Amino acid sequence: MKIALDAMGGDYAPRINVEGALLAVQKSGIPVILVGDQPKIQKELRRSHFSTNLIEIIHASENIGMHEKATESLRSKKNTSMGVALELLRDHKVDAVVSPGHTGAFMALSTLVLKRLPGIERPAIAGCIPTLKGSAVMLDLGANVDCKPSQLVQFAVMGSLYAKIVEKHENPKIGLLSNGEEESKGNELTRQVHQILKTKNLNYVGYVESKEIFKGRVDVVVCDGFTGNIFLKTIEGALSTTASLLKQEIGKRPFSKLLVGMFYLLFKDTLHSLGRRFDYAEYGSAPLLGLNGVVHVCHGRSSSKAIKNAILTASKSVETKFLESLKQELETLL
């Protein structure tokens, strides 16, 4: 197995990308190909004082900046780190691609280079949401703001298989995100999807409310990318506000300064670690499902640990032969 990393994508490239790749190699022994500006990457590798023959560099002269317009960059730039990495995957030189670069550009370029799987209209970003029972696979988290019912059905099939094969959930329960559990709830889109999912040979359990996701009521949550994105960012906002308000509240308590300080330290660490559990980018497992190849996106502000985790998660997809199973399943289920 070999994994290609877009070494120039993301806010802290190439330094954090190179560090992440080295961490992954040290941890797993899986060879990583760094794609991007060779001199810059080499400079970062020299900084690390860690010598390995598991890291290879493949040069790409251009890079898509985080704030560029995806469509324009794709037209004008022909030799980007992202594009070269995806071509390596298309040509079977590597088994997966990981990129913390521009998500929109990565989506578009992946679709262009790798093509969609038969029966899939649009790829979706899947993420692992922590629950009291472990985690649930949720999709789409932001790739498709407006979805057709057929697309959500495809997300259900892909998410369910990802939960089963990569995340090892046995016979995963699929829920459709809605504003209530009763059949009379939902909006126009979910009501149509609900009717179709009931007829499919899937372990579909019906509507799920957002608060029930955290309790682990289902293993797969299906929603459009607009709603999924609002869900994720609401968690982020609620938790960081809670941390700030907790700090204020604690300041009001009649404890000694020392005790308050200790309390805060404890609160802070724990909340930060919980925050990270909720941040799909931070722990790196956001596969782009529906393409003919294993591709994983990371947040633009990923840490080296997040990059490492993304590489390891992508390797799990490869190892478990997820893509092969998905192709077979799609023929039966769609």
Add this chain to the structure above:
Amino acid sequence: MKIALDAMGGDYAPRINVEGALLAVQKSGIPVILVGDQPKIQKELRRSHFSTNLIEIIHASENIGMHEKATESLRSKKNTSMGVALELLRDHKVDAVVSPGHTGAFMALSTLVLKRLPGIERPAIAGCIPTLKGSAVMLDLGANVDCKPSQLVQFAVMGSLYAKIVEKHENPKIGLLSNGEEESKGNELTRQVHQILKTKNLNYVGYVESKEIFKGRVDVVVCDGFTGNIFLKTIEGALSTTASLLKQEIGKRPFSKLLVGMFYLLFKDTLHSLGRRFDYAEYGSAPLLGLNGVVHVCHGRSSSKAIKNAILTASKSVETKFLESLKQELETLL
């Protein structure tokens, strides 16, 4: 001023409703009319040992149960506590109605009895979301799952005026809930609304991400009821899961049992109080905007304190002559 309370609506009626009314009367001196089953209400009043001439009972023989189908109940029941209360408002016998009963039935019945304001297609549920700077008015929180662009524009006008007049935000900033702040973000619905809002004489500041709401970036958040409901329930779920996970985490720390116990007590109280700040039902301020009358909904599981708060919040709407201002504003702005 007089306020009518649906004494039979909600999960704990009539006991909690009567207690809430008494708390409101004691606190504010505003007369409250309890509408519902007279003998049952009288029994609860006798329990309280609090004698006041500010409480009046108006009998209504029927009640809409929390799990009934709204449309069927409205057809078959003609003398419900909800309906009689709304008729009092229509006939100018009271100035506002508060109900912790079946929200769908209350919405439908309010629209039937009071009628919509000119220019308003659908009433919306507004709520106050706590932020680091105070609070923001958000609507719709669940009344309308599928919205037309024109409806969201109407929500913006109503929410903005409510924030200004009742919540005392000076020149309130209006944001449209979206998956990113750039103009290129949003879905089909928000993109259309964005274009219309830009042309209106409103303090519209553009798209707002859900995490930014908590920071107090805007004073009014506009969204469809499906998204608003998911937003609210995500907060609820994230906070209660955080509380549970905190408990687990704390259990792992190498502190003495006593200290852990103290920590947990502190966490628990603070998180519960934060949770309540986020629960629009608990603090009772969820006006139904767009009707020709002041009506406030409460959660079916409201506490007596929540009922009290709902009555006081409704009285603020009456006191500030919000409805009169709204009628004027609608003529100019829509």
